[in-house]
Amino acid sequence: MFLGAAGAALLPALSGPALAQTDWPARPVTVVVPYPPAGSVDLVARAIGEPMTRALGQPVVVENRGGSGGSVAAQAVALADPDAYRLVLGTQQTHGTNEAIYPSLPYRAIDSFVPICQVCTVPHALVVKKTLPVATATELVALLKREPGKLNYGSTGIGSSSHLACELFKIKAGVEAQHVPYRGGGPLAQDLMAGVVDFGFIAVANIRGQLEGGMVRALAIASSRRVPLMPDIPTLAEAGVPDVDADAWFAYFAPAKTPADRVARLAAAIEGALTADAVRETFDRNAVVARFRPTAEMPDFVAAEVKKWAEVVRLANLVEAK
Template sequence: MPRPDHHRRRLLAAAAGAALAAPLAAFAERYPSHPLRLVVPFPPGGPTDIVARPLARQLGDALGQSVVVENRGGAGGSVAADAVAKSPADGYTLIVATVGTHAINPSLYRQLPYDPVRDFTPIGLVANAPVAIVVPASSSVRTLAELVAQAKAAPEKLPYGSAGNGTPGHLTGALFESAAGLKLTHVPYKGSAPAVTDLLGGQIPLMFDPVQSVLPHIAAGKLRALAVSSRQRAAVLPGVPTVAESGYPGFETTAWWAVFAPARLPAEVAARLAQEVERIARSPEFAQALGNLGVHPAPEGPAALAAYQKAEIGKWARAVQGAGVTLD
């Protein structure tokens, strides 16, 4: 039989727990009471906007409050990610995180001002897009096997372009070099647009870049896609094989977008946001809003996102190490 003092302590502990839970429950009931900020860690007009704007519109409808998209570029998305990490954990500031901000940057930058796991609450994965391996339509290379043969015949002689050091295109190229046992020469550009311009003009013979950047030129017959880096073929390029089915089983990389909040978000608020974000990501309206640009819905809840992020951090760390690139 428990002693009276022990019983009294248990009652006091239970009362204290109930006292703490009551304000949280009340907070969750009236959440949200004013507009939310959805931070995009890049300037307007990029692929992250393709995901963020329909998501903000639908999330606002679901919550009964406007969700304002705030574009905040700088340092590969790190400026925005750091600002969100340091924001109040009240459910009113969210970020559309990318594979860069929450998987690549920890290995790429020597001094990252935030921890992509410890400083955030995962809400949900919402979309992804494969990297395409493309050549000019005039190129004699028609398959990935032919590209590999050409590269192995002249090690380090074949250049490939990307949107810049540490981007998904660059690091997918580095992972492919490792998988295929070859050496290419990386040519970094300041964004996809100038790299695609040089590819179309014949200044470079090859490029690795997320499919949405090169898709219009593939559709116009100016570029040829040799393969895509996703596990399954891209719906917008059904005739293009994956790298995995081209002789490299298990090869997979994607650019991806997910919603995170600052760490220590109240559980009730996190659950509400996760429920709404996953429902939106599964909706036909969201898929239609993404359009036929190569960005696909990829709905996953908080637990699946956390596990996926952990695996992605490890995979991209190996890619960064293989590429031998770090940024200040």
């Protein structure tokens, strides 16, 4: 679980010329992934890590450190020395929603980190079980309004991008449904196929095979634009349910007060890595959309995400008791 307030007070405060050495990096750089191996965040970190290694001239090591919705890893990096040797590949969960859900969280997405850059988004599809008698998102909304609270939806866990996407959908569409949390996309996909849950928002990468096999049906994409891998699936806005933009996003963060020159060098190495053929092929194969957002744009972006999801958390009454 999280460290207490005393631990939060120990967040690094040292920086300056002593850390801004020209020979950086002189040893391996560790990227902490806030989730177990083999998931989307892990896949992205490892794909980018190889070309980053070549650009920096030192190994980029991936360390998986799951727990508490990614907060264990994020907190560990917030507490690390601000020397750019320990980074976290954060997400909209670790740096967008967690502090709204968990008021006692001892780090803050903005104050405890220096954002380096965003690298990608992971689109989510609104997927229904094969037997549900709806063919479009508007038909699902109509069914939910006729039978409020009778249908259920699955997610990849409380506070996950999958969960918050559906809560945002419920708010914008004015509908109700029962939440069934799962431990990851695999179990959720299995129960969607089996008809145990009626619908859910799930990363395209986690459901692509089942969609192509006709075992479940996708009604729409919760993004501002269609997914190149599935160009025939409309966005929710195109399907008649606007303002449900709920892409998952991944971005690199360093501890607060990390020297600007090191952040700039990391951002340049990461941006270059995104152009590597192997990275692009890995992204395409796994329905990950490359999206580089530079350092200068990150503070406003993170602040907007924190504000957006805090309102969703409030309206959905998801705040954990202190």
